[in-house]
Amino acid sequence: MAGTEITITGWATRDIRFPTSLDKTGSDAMNAAGDYSSAYCILQTDSEYQGHGMTFTIGRGNDIVCAAINHVADRVKGRTLSSLVADWGKTWRHLVNDSQLRWIGPEKGVIHLALGAVVNAIWDLWAKVLGKPVWRIVADMTPEEFVRCVDFRYITDAVTPEEALQLLRDAEPGKAERLEEALNSRAVPAYTTSAGWLGYGEDKMKNLLRETLAKGYRHFKLKVGGSVEDDRRRLGIAREIIGYDQGNVLMVDANQVWSVPEAIEYMGQLAEFKPWFIEEPTSPDDIVGHKAVRDALRPHGIGVATGEMCQNRVIFKQLIMTGAIDVCQIDACRLGGVNEVLAVLLMAKKYGVPIVPHSGGVGLPEYTQHLSTIDYVAVSGKLSVLEYVDHLHEHFLHPSEIKDGYYQTPTEPGYSVEMKAESMDRYEYPGKDGVSWWKSEEAKAILDGDKI
Numbered sequence: 530m531a532g533t534e535i536t537i538t539g540w541a542t543r544d545i546r547f548p549t550s551l552d553k554t555g556s557d558a559m560n561a562a563g564d565y566s567s568a569y570c571i572l573q574t575d576s577e578y579q580g581h582g583m584t585f586t587i588g589r590g591n592d593i594v595c596a597a598i599n600h601v602a603d604r605v606k607g608r609t610l611s612s613l614v615a616d617w618g619k620t621w622r623h624l625v626n627d628s629q630l631r632w633i634g635p636e637k638g639v640i641h642l643a644l645g646a647v648v649n650a651i652w653d654l655w656a657k658v659l660g661k662p663v664w665r666i667v668a669d670m671t672p673e674e675f676v677r678c679v680d681f682r683y684i685t686d687a688v689t690p691e692e693a694l695q696l697l698r699d700a701e702p703g704k705a706e707r708l709e710e711a712l713n714s715r716a717v718p719a720y721t722t723s724a725g726w727l728g729y730g731e732d733k734m735k736n737l738l739r740e741t742l743a744k745g746y747r748h749f750k751l752k753v754g755g756s757v758e759d760d761r762r763r764l765g766i767a768r769e770i771i772g773y774d775q776g777n778v779l780m781v782d783a784n785q786v787w788s789v790p791e792a793i794e795y796m797g798q799l800a801e802f803k804p805w806f807i808e809e810p811t812s813p814d815d816i817v818g819h820k821a822v823r824d825a826l827r828p829h830g831i832g833v834a835t836g837e838m839c840q841n842r843v844i845f846k847q848l849i850m851t852g853a854i855d856v857c858q859i860d861a862c863r864l865g866g867v868n869e870v871l872a873v874l875l876m877a878k879k880y881g882v883p884i885v886p887h888s889g890g891v892g893l894p895e896y897t898q899h900l901s902t903i904d905y906v907a908v909s910g911k912l913s914v915l916e917y918v919d920h921l922h923e924h925f926l927h928p929s930e931i932k933d934g935y936y937q938t939p940t941e942p943g944y945s946v947e948m949k950a951e952s953m954d955r956y957e958y959p960g961k962d963g964v965s966w967w968k969s970e971e972a973k974a975i976l977d978g979d980k981i
Contacts, residue, residue: 553728563587580654648866720748
């Protein structure tokens, strides 16, 4: 890395929570009233640069993730940036190898959420120093450099480093053209969930569907799992607006609310609405269950998707290798940051499973636009889609943007999740008197209300 050596001197965490439970943004069959939140990590250096990373939660417990970030970030304090990125796979292994911290994982749960924030903050710092967006760093890598970013422990039965090299070399033809498409913001078509939250009334749902259709969206996702009658009514309304034969695609998401037999029976009653896939039909850890649901729904032409709660590359390995899913929904920070995402992209490429990241949360579209671009340009070479929710983007310095149904490829250096200082101050929890929204009278409706 050219220029003066940069050393990480410390870090700060911020517990940022937005009161989305007040209007039921993000509501679904499992998560009735979430407050979209960010467990935020800021890496400090002896230079003008800082690294910003975050992990998404939906409110209570965000402080626990912040506490875990303190333990993980301590492992990079005093390290030079160049030493961390010279052998990224080794660095990632170092970050998950604290034996005492592993005990409260290993590589899952709160400690892994914290890892995602710290790893992504290092990538953000590196990208700012290089003057590139994160996606471009990876797109510009040789296959050998890409593979050195991955810790292959536990996944060599799915893909070896040698196989990964070959997969990336096989993707080289056409890469220049795909890079040009990315630069022209034609690499990542968007789909919308904004009309589909379970807590929204019919009129709001109809208006949002019409609005998003007019903006160029062709893929629409609705939450299901409340009752068959309500879901049939809502899906009927959606199909009235988007049609069946106009190139518009419908997806549905149950957010883990069913058992395996319930999922199969329930989706049989929604099959006439021809959804592309059912997302999270059952427990996110149930590989056998997802396979059973997929096999049962195949005659209906309905696929199975999951991943937003998939805690690491090992669970994804099992879902992919056993044929349990049709669609792989990586999450930018539930996995251990960019490096573990790259591992899953490689496995999905080998087994021919399309990548459709989870993006339903604050900061997630900002993150995942980079990951989908990496997948298209450097790994799969196949155009996919990426979720977009039209909430809270105004709090970021470089918010994600949709135009004509496509994500506008980020060009600013970094990982796009740097939040405005005033937004952090206003929505920090529990926050300062006279500054934080959480100290206001309005906040009492949440703080003193039922915890559901």
